Amino acid sequence: MKKKLQEIVLTIPSFVWLLLFFLVPTLLVFILAFRPPDPFGGIGAGWTTATIRELARHQYWVIAWRTLWASAVTTAICLALALPTGYAVARASPRRRNLLLMMVIVPFWTSFLIRVFAWRSLLHPEGPVKKILVLLGLASPQTPLLYNNAAVILVMTYTFLPFAILPIYAAAEKFDFRLVEAARDLGARPFQAFRKVFLPGIRQGVVTAVLIVLIPALGSYVVPDLVGGPSSEMLGNKIAQRVFVDRNLPHASALSVVLILAVLAPLLAILFLQRKKEKPEIILEEGG
Amino acid sequence: MGEFLEFRDVAKAFGRIQAVDGVTLEIRKGEFYSLLGPSGCGKTTMLRIAAGFETPDRGRVFLDGQDITDLPPNRRRVNTIFQSYALFPHLSVRDNIAFGLEIAKRPKDEIRRDVGAMLRLIQMEDQAGKKPGQLSGGQKQRVAVARALVNKPQVLLLDEPLAALDLKLRQRMLIELDMIHDEVGITFLYVTHDQGEAMSLSDRIAVMDQGRIEQIGTSAEIYEAPRTSFVAAFIGDTNFLESEVADCVDGEYCRLRISGFPDVVAYNDKGIRPGQPVFLSVRPEKIRISRDRPQADPRMNIAPAKVEDVIYLGPTTKYWVRAGDHRVLVLRQHFRFFLDEKPIRWKDDVWIWWHGDDGFMLEGFRKGDEKLVAAPPQKVGEE
Numbered sequence: 001m002k003k004k005l006q007e008i009v010l011t012i013p014s015f016v017w018l019l020l021f022f023l024v025p026t027l028l029v030f031i032l033a034f035r036p037p038d039p040f041g042g043i044g045a046g047w048t049t050a051t052i053r054e055l056a057r058h059q060y061w062v063i064a065w066r067t068l069w070a071s072a073v074t075t076a077i078c079l080a081l082a083l084p085t086g087y088a089v090a091r092a093s094p095r096r097r098n099l100l101l102m103m104v105i106v107p108f109w110t111s112f113l114i115r116v117f118a119w120r121s122l123l124h125p126e127g128p129v130k131k132i133l134v135l136l137g138l139a140s141p142q143t144p145l146l147y148n149n150a151a152v153i154l155v156m157t158y159t160f161l162p163f164a165i166l167p168i169y170a171a172a173e174k175f176d177f178r179l180v181e182a183a184r185d186l187g188a189r190p191f192q193a194f195r196k197v198f199l200p201g202i203r204q205g206v207v208t209a210v211l212i213v214l215i216p217a218l219g220s221y222v223v224p225d226l227v228g229g230p231s232s233e234m235l236g237n238k239i240a241q242r243v244f245v246d247r248n249l250p251h252a253s254a255l256s257v258v259l260i261l262a263v264l265a266p267l268l269a270i271l272f273l274q275r276k277k278e279k280p281e282i283i284l285e286e287g288g
Numbered sequence: 289m290g291e292f293l294e295f296r297d298v299a300k301a302f303g304r305i306q307a308v309d310g311v312t313l314e315i316r317k318g319e320f321y322s323l324l325g326p327s328g329c330g331k332t333t334m335l336r337i338a339a340g341f342e343t344p345d346r347g348r349v350f351l352d353g354q355d356i357t358d359l360p361p362n363r364r365r366v367n368t369i370f371q372s373y374a375l376f377p378h379l380s381v382r383d384n385i386a387f388g389l390e391i392a393k394r395p396k397d398e399i400r401r402d403v404g405a406m407l408r409l410i411q412m413e414d415q416a417g418k419k420p421g422q423l424s425g426g427q428k429q430r431v432a433v434a435r436a437l438v439n440k441p442q443v444l445l446l447d448e449p450l451a452a453l454d455l456k457l458r459q460r461m462l463i464e465l466d467m468i469h470d471e472v473g474i475t476f477l478y479v480t481h482d483q484g485e486a487m488s489l490s491d492r493i494a495v496m497d498q499g500r501i502e503q504i505g506t507s508a509e510i511y512e513a514p515r516t517s518f519v520a521a522f523i524g525d526t527n528f529l530e531s532e533v534a535d536c537v538d539g540e541y542c543r544l545r546i547s548g549f550p551d552v553v554a555y556n557d558k559g560i561r562p563g564q565p566v567f568l569s570v571r572p573e574k575i576r577i578s579r580d581r582p583q584a585d586p587r588m589n590i591a592p593a594k595v596e597d598v599i600y601l602g603p604t605t606k607y608w609v610r611a612g613d614h615r616v617l618v619l620r621q622h623f624r625f626f627l628d629e630k631p632i633r634w635k636d637d638v639w640i641w642w643h644g645d646d647g648f649m650l651e652g653f654r655k656g657d658e659k660l661v662a663a664p665p666q667k668v669g670e671e
Binding site: 176178179181182183184185186187188189192196197200201203 | 339340341360361362366367368370372374375376377378387388391392435436439
């Protein structure tokens, strides 16, 4: 009973924080979606479902689909890069491991905005990347590197990659690599051992990596705004546009609700799948 | 049958540590062969070289006449039982055992049949659906054995497979392993630091220390006729007596001078010449002890001694006695402890004696090996 009380006392601060700064604002956004806008950028009187119904327009379906698609591709690329990296870092000697982890974290020392701007100059038609590609004959002078979907996915991948590497590394670091040896001993080729033993062993890390990349990617705003073109707009851009350009808060709220639901869906799906898999087990683990 | 698994002058270093230093071994088909030595002696590295997890810096490894030195682990027909068992935690017992067969893409019904047979062999048919985390130590060990054997390897490599088990379970698994070896008839290479395990299971034992082979032989050969001070001290207990060879009678027996003893006779199995300094190793249970002086015998070495310590162990008693400058350990089995008219006690004056054939002269004596023999602390300032 005492332990229960202690638990409650300890969780109160974070609970209150989340209540005030997460749950209440989210509810406000939900409510706003059903209020009419007034012509001066404020909220009108009364209630309406017109805003929500307006979201069914074709234009939004395209943007929502693009948001989902670009985020999924980004997540997939991040995972494909983070898995071998996490594996390699976890297997490195302790000294090299710290160096490698440092290299993963170092980008955070520079402002995110500055790093995205750096990409703009890198990918610029007169920028170094373009020049090298043209020199190597891999791109024609007309190939655009900037202001398209590819640029958005590239820079999003760059932005989110450390968030994928870290949880995968954390899981790989706890992984018992003797299991990989056991698999090899039983006839598995290196890749088979990776897929059949290592991947299931770090499942929790992979799930975390997917969530931690996919969810912020769905809400991306800065990256598509700075390196994307008019045809690579994502939901985040539309919301910003409704707020800052159209001064239509109810419309922005309605879009936000859609985004929140889109983010919640994969989260709930994964939680549900995990709950289903983890049947209660009697654990008789004895040391080691 | 000739050698089946052969190590030819194999060496392996990790940084500045020479783990294996020029080892040549020939293991026969169907043999239960043990590598025995203290931790860090290189025995596990030898096993990992056989499994393909390490590539030797020098030397070759042959399996059934084929050079396997450069083959990756998955292409060798050997399987390993790891010290930690390394069972796949996300797979059931059945899927763990089937792992190798599924990788080999064997037909489904064949896999089901072979895995079923293995589950029967290890008597775990009713546990097939459990995950490794739900098994006890002994059950995990059995699953590890089944997971390796189901692939019908040419050699089974066992890396201290019983080290994680408690004593009683270890003794039972020892018998089970022996039965399994008899049943499947494949070659076992067994790595252990436990002399009891090695001696009770093995056809032959290679004793290793500091990356080298000290002696190869059957359990009895290694115990009864140790060639080096390391083998004498590591396998069982022994007494080391520093001595000088006085003379050798027709090369058969030598007379040794040991301070505090009358002349000592020892069988000369190594062609040792007079004048050489040697160390004599005498096993404690070969030495007899009594309060009465035994009858003189030219082959018997008899010396007076004083009892300094008595350790009653149940089936046996250990006596630490002082004879001249030496502390000598004597192990005696007693048949009727309380009925013996007068058990030997602390500070008693006694006689100790042993047969000349029971002392082994060791040439390669290393001072540090004396520490392997556990002795109670010397009592300082005591008469």
